[in-house]
Amino acid sequence: MTRTLEKTTTPEAPSLAHRLRALLFGRSAAIIALLVVVWIIASVSVENFNTPNTLYFLILDVFPVLLIALPMTFIIITGEIDLSVASMVGLSSVTIGALFQAGVPVPVAIVIALIVGLAGGAVNGFLVTTIGLPSLAVTIGSLALYRGIAVGILGTTAITGFPEMFGDLVKDRLFGRGTAIPGILIVFIVLAIIAIVLLHATSIGRSTYAIGLNKEASLFSGIDAGRLKFWFFVASGVVSALAGAFWTLRYDSARGDNAMGLELVVVAAVLVGGVSIFGGRGSLVGVIAGVLVIGALRSALRLADVSSDVINVATGLLLVVSVIVPSIISAVTGFAERRRAAAAAS
Amino acid sequence: MSPATSRLTTLLKRRETSVALAVIVVIVIATLFNSNFTFGSDGFRNLLLTPSILVLLAIAQAVVVITRNIDLSVSAILGLSAYATGRMFTDWPGAPTILVILLGVLLGTALGIINGLLVSVAKVPALVITLGTLYIYRGIDIAWAGSTRINASDLPRDFTSIGTGSLFGIPWLTVIALVAFAVLAYYLGYSRSGRDLYAIGSNPDAAKLYGLPVARRVFSTFVISGTLSGVAGVMYAARYATVSATAGSGMELDSVAAAVIGGVAIFGGSGTVLGAALGAVLLSTIDRALPTVGIQDFWQQAVVGALIIGAIVLDRVLYVRNQKALARERQTPSGDREGARS
Numbered sequence: 001m002t003r004t005l006e007k008t009t010t011p012e013a014p015s016l017a018h019r020l021r022a023l024l025f026g027r028s029a030a031i032i033a034l035l036v037v038v039w040i041i042a043s044v045s046v047e048n049f050n051t052p053n054t055l056y057f058l059i060l061d062v063f064p065v066l067l068i069a070l071p072m073t074f075i076i077i078t079g080e081i082d083l084s085v086a087s088m089v090g091l092s093s094v095t096i097g098a099l100f101q102a103g104v105p106v107p108v109a110i111v112i113a114l115i116v117g118l119a120g121g122a123v124n125g126f127l128v129t130t131i132g133l134p135s136l137a138v139t140i141g142s143l144a145l146y147r148g149i150a151v152g153i154l155g156t157t158a159i160t161g162f163p164e165m166f167g168d169l170v171k172d173r174l175f176g177r178g179t180a181i182p183g184i185l186i187v188f189i190v191l192a193i194i195a196i197v198l199l200h201a202t203s204i205g206r207s208t209y210a211i212g213l214n215k216e217a218s219l220f221s222g223i224d225a226g227r228l229k230f231w232f233f234v235a236s237g238v239v240s241a242l243a244g245a246f247w248t249l250r251y252d253s254a255r256g257d258n259a260m261g262l263e264l265v266v267v268a269a270v271l272v273g274g275v276s277i278f279g280g281r282g283s284l285v286g287v288i289a290g291v292l293v294i295g296a297l298r299s300a301l302r303l304a305d306v307s308s309d310v311i312n313v314a315t316g317l318l319l320v321v322s323v324i325v326p327s328i329i330s331a332v333t334g335f336a337e338r339r340r341a342a343a344a345a346s
Numbered sequence: 347m348s349p350a351t352s353r354l355t356t357l358l359k360r361r362e363t364s365v366a367l368a369v370i371v372v373i374v375i376a377t378l379f380n381s382n383f384t385f386g387s388d389g390f391r392n393l394l395l396t397p398s399i400l401v402l403l404a405i406a407q408a409v410v411v412i413t414r415n416i417d418l419s420v421s422a423i424l425g426l427s428a429y430a431t432g433r434m435f436t437d438w439p440g441a442p443t444i445l446v447i448l449l450g451v452l453l454g455t456a457l458g459i460i461n462g463l464l465v466s467v468a469k470v471p472a473l474v475i476t477l478g479t480l481y482i483y484r485g486i487d488i489a490w491a492g493s494t495r496i497n498a499s500d501l502p503r504d505f506t507s508i509g510t511g512s513l514f515g516i517p518w519l520t521v522i523a524l525v526a527f528a529v530l531a532y533y534l535g536y537s538r539s540g541r542d543l544y545a546i547g548s549n550p551d552a553a554k555l556y557g558l559p560v561a562r563r564v565f566s567t568f569v570i571s572g573t574l575s576g577v578a579g580v581m582y583a584a585r586y587a588t589v590s591a592t593a594g595s596g597m598e599l600d601s602v603a604a605a606v607i608g609g610v611a612i613f614g615g616s617g618t619v620l621g622a623a624l625g626a627v628l629l630s631t632i633d634r635a636l637p638t639v640g641i642q643d644f645w646q647q648a649v650v651g652a653l654i655i656g657a658i659v660l661d662r663v664l665y666v667r668n669q670k671a672l673a674r675e676r677q678t679p680s681g682d683r684e685g686a687r688s
Binding site for chain 1: 416464468469470471473474475477478479480481482484485486487488489492591599602603606612613642644645646647648649650651652654655658659662
């Protein structure tokens with residue numbers, strides 16, 4: 001059914017050579033190449049970079065960003081944005097902390113935090129899709145609102161002393177000590193596979209790109225853009241709450257200001273990963289590579305004893321360069337093509 | 347409806363009026379709880395002084411947002427200018443105060459030029475560019491300052507007196523903010539190039555087809571924004587007299603919030619600097635009023651968030667009502683046009 005639909009909408013199927021070229025020289029391939037380059041340079045020049053321990057901490061550090069980047073990719077591809085994710089991490093953390101303090105078992109507290117994330121995402125989704133408000137403004141508002149509630153509930157106090165087994169659960173390595181991979185990574189791998197299949201192999205994914213490329217055309221072709229976007233915001237809320245649970249247990253600390261500013265890191269990683277802020281373009285493989293590029297860069301610089309501030313400059317430069325270079329390249333090739341076309345016409 | 351009453355209802359319906367009323371309500375409530383809020387020895391002064399710096403950032407943001415762009419780096423420019431100003435005084439004893447102030451402001455201008463060039467040349471959305479420069483500028487600031495801070499004793503008396511002194515009872519910083527406000531309000535309201543900004547924001551493609559210099563105008567808004575953020579940075583140094591590398595952190599969102607609350611549409615084309623300035627006054631006044639009325643100021647951000655969401659929902663509701671009224675008017679051609687216009 002979908003196959004015939006695809007046939008009728010694409011006038012000619014892309015040739016194998018064309019597909020291969022897209023795969024080799026596409027944006028995702030460029031990010032992966034960048035990741036490899038950063039990794040090689042870091043391994044050669046930074047002592048102890050390529051050790052299991054570094055990799056282990058790198059994964060733990062980028063874990064919340066990896067998680068949240070998944071729904072963020074869907075949202076930005078539809079041409080929207082969710083800036084409230086880090087505030088939801090904080091709110092989820094406070095929810096777990098306050099409930100734990102009141103004697104609620106941690107797993108129950110986590111489930112309630114996920115429900116809070118679902119509700120927060122639904123509020124964003126409702127305001128953006130049903131009321132029709134710009135998501136940038138809505139989520140700047142809910143960024144302040146959710147963070148404000150989190151900080152309001154706990155003030156500057158931190159709740160600690162979670163049972164050790166939960167901390168171990170999120171920090172334990174697969175296959176014993178000395179290896180690199182934290183077991184919690186399985187959670188991400190499962191979610192990432194679901195997201196990749198959803199975005200790159202289903203009609204939901206095709207609709208997601210269609211909404212971002214041309215909102216009106218997608219409406220005419222019968223895509224319920226509002227409903228899709230609503231669920232993406234809900235997913236974003238739930239996944240952010242999950243990241244909040246991880247954050248709380250990893251650091252054994254529930255605080256209102258946990259993950260402050262993380263929204264910018266996530267958005268930067270998604271954009272470095274090749275997703276266009278205009279919508280309609282990008283891939284999850286590129287995004288995951290983008291998160292890892294930023295993670296590897298920051299981890300390598302930290303190991304090299306570069307101050308965290310210079311690391312921020314490097315992150316910002318990477319973001320600016322990664323969006324400017326493709327735009328300059330397309331401007332140059334566009335110019336060359338126009339000249340060639342003009343020469344051919346005359 | 348007589349022209350006078352219709353003019354009155356238009357005035358009452360304006361966003362600026364409702365935000366101004368909200369400011370007055372907050373002040374009255376806080377004063378009822380504690381009369382010192384307004385009538386204390388520093389009460390009135392603080393009412394004017396506290397919002398001044400945010401007002402500068404908010405009107406800067408408004409100018410950029412009206413063209414359908416955004417400048418997230420304002421807070422980092424503020425921080426860098428503030429630290430540079432303090433640093434010039436410590437590293438360069440005997441420097442003329444006015445020159446240091448000028449250089450501090452010019453640093454803001456230079457950073458704004460970088461933003462403007464990146465946005466208008468690379469044709470990448472300002473949200474992305476200024477998110478990047480937010481990191482870069484703040485990072486440079488922190489790398490330069492480290493954990494050191496500028497203290498009041500490092501600064502010359504005639505500089506800090508700008509932060510504490512006043513002109514006819516109005517604090518100098520408020521006077522500076524008012525002057526900047528007046529210039530921008532005139533520019534946006536009455537000058538040809540200022541009006542262009544609205545045209546660009548409502549429909550960039552149409553503005554380009556019409557022959558407006560879109561890239562140049564957008565570039566200039568970032569220069570204005572950088573310059574005003576530089577002024578805000580110098581004012582920050584003068585007012586607080588201690589400057590660390592984190593000065594102004596997070597104020598980028600406050601400035602957007604103030605503009606949005608004041609009725610500047612995030613997708614460009616409408617809004618005034620008066621609204622943005624009043625939005626900034628409302629935010630800073632609430633911030634100061636919360637502890638007075640017995641609410642811990644931890645809740646301040648939640649109030650801000652609720653206000654932003656309330657403001658944009660209100661915009662939407664008014665817009666939909668307006669569209670309906672226009673549709674009705676079209677259906678009854680002989681209708682009372684004066685009455686239907688609102």
